[in-house]
Amino acid sequence: MENLPPPIRVSPPLLNSASPWATTQEDLKALFECPSVGAVTTRTSLLEGFPHDATIHQYTFFDPSKHYSPASSSSPAASAQNASLNTLGYSPIPLDGYLSYIASIASSLSTPSTKSFIISVTGTPEEVAECYRRIARLGRRVSLSLAMEVNLSCPNIPNKPPPAYSGESLALYIRAIRDAEAARGDRDEYAAVPWGLKTPPYTYAGQFEMLVSVLRGASADGDGNKPCPVSFLTATNTLGSCLVLDDPAGDDPHAPAPAGGITPKLAGGTGIGGMAGAPLHPLALGNVATLRRMLDAHEHTRHVSVIGVGGVEDAAGYRRMRSVGALAVAVGTALGRKGVRVFEEIEEGLNGAWFHGVRPTVQRFLSSRTQHWLILALIILDVAGILSDIFIGLITCELGRRDEVWVGAVRHSLTTFSLVMSCIFMLELALSVFADGLAYFKDRLRCFDAFVIVVGFGVDLLEHGVAEEIASLVVILRLWRIVKLVDEIPVQASEQTGDLRREIEDLEKQNRDLRAQIARYGPRSGEEGRFVSDS
16 A cells, blocks of 8 residues: 555564663663563643642552552552552653653664664644654664654543543644654655554543544545555553552551541642553553454554553563553552563563573674674675685686695685685574564565575585586675675764764753743843844
8 A cells, every 4th residue: 555654663572661660771771672672652741741749740569459549559469469550640741851862872773773763742732743743853863773652541631631532633644743753754854753542441442433523634634545655653551540558458458547538649739640560461451452352354554553561560461462452561669669670571471481582682782893893804804805805716716726725725725615604694684583573575685695695505515516606696695794894884984973862862952952041031241132043
């Protein structure tokens, strides 16, 4: 089908959901460096940041089997706290802050990464459209894959019901982003960024039908005859209107009732907020399964992927989400409880401890500077051996000395050397596929390089037999690996320019801060009438 939106990339298909544990640059860096994670989702941000109030915006973990939160996280019951309740809003860090974090992480990479950053945003339709433009501009500057998740489902914002429960509101957001995307056109300033919607937990058929109906009618022509511009859905957000009480009888059934009665665990308000974790899991599974089935029922929405989130904390939960149609599985509450090691535990449960322990080591080696210099040296030696064999063959043939003993010995040695190099390159290919999985073959140059390595290895084994006739062709193909030398140049250049890029980003941030101060307080005395240049 033509005009499909760009797909979202999550490989391996495990990531974090937008949550308070993805707020700071340190949070994002730790997630990005975890080898078990295929994408990193930022905490939901606004253009100007959310007015966070620690006395109101809080979260707690609780034991869903007893419906209370222990007074101490070190109590025996703490290990059973696989549910969470929060009265949080959005991140106090504005969108530009997260874009700066991502640019900094990207500039620190010594080699390109297959991981994606999913930037979660919200606001009015116009503000979200501006978010898209800013993210698309960053996508042109960094070597990482970016995506935008529009959070239309937070249950904790007073007097602002989640837009994803309203077909009319959903259509406004989709239209605004679609128009911003269309205005991008072929301009080099913007990258093609996949975007999706984070949905609330729907509880009856009419809500699913409303969402899918809006998606089917969201094409640019307005009549549903073209593919939906949405690339993915994240299902689901927390379930609102939930309450956890601070019940001392939970720890001690003989404890007297408090004089003032049982109060909410989360102080500073009613204590009512959004629930996540284990109790949400069955509802999240139902949402993912229903959305996948309904999206597949129409040709213009089949391409829309679903990221499953809700109560996953182990390999079994991951398998359940994938079995009902989730392209990838996100983790929230369990990340808050265990940290990034929860992703390693899930991968270990899926693949076994040996695979889990070896794969990260291989990934670190393949992304190291040592590996790149080693491969460069081997390619140079391989090319030198091939050219030497060709040169000796041409010269000895021209001089009529082709049958001399030393010629045969040297060329035989070069043939053996070529076979050794082919074995080394086959090992490199096997390790790369082991480390990156099927994501390795998403790059066309990598696919062709793999083809050359495999065919070259086969011909080296059979060069003195039936394959001798095609050996000359493989020599030409193997010379193509010189392109690998060129492919490494951007990596080295990236290392050398990383410091300069970070310095520029710091200066840009200072410039933005100064503009914000001027806009807030006005120019300093004696500077009235002076303008701040946008250049």
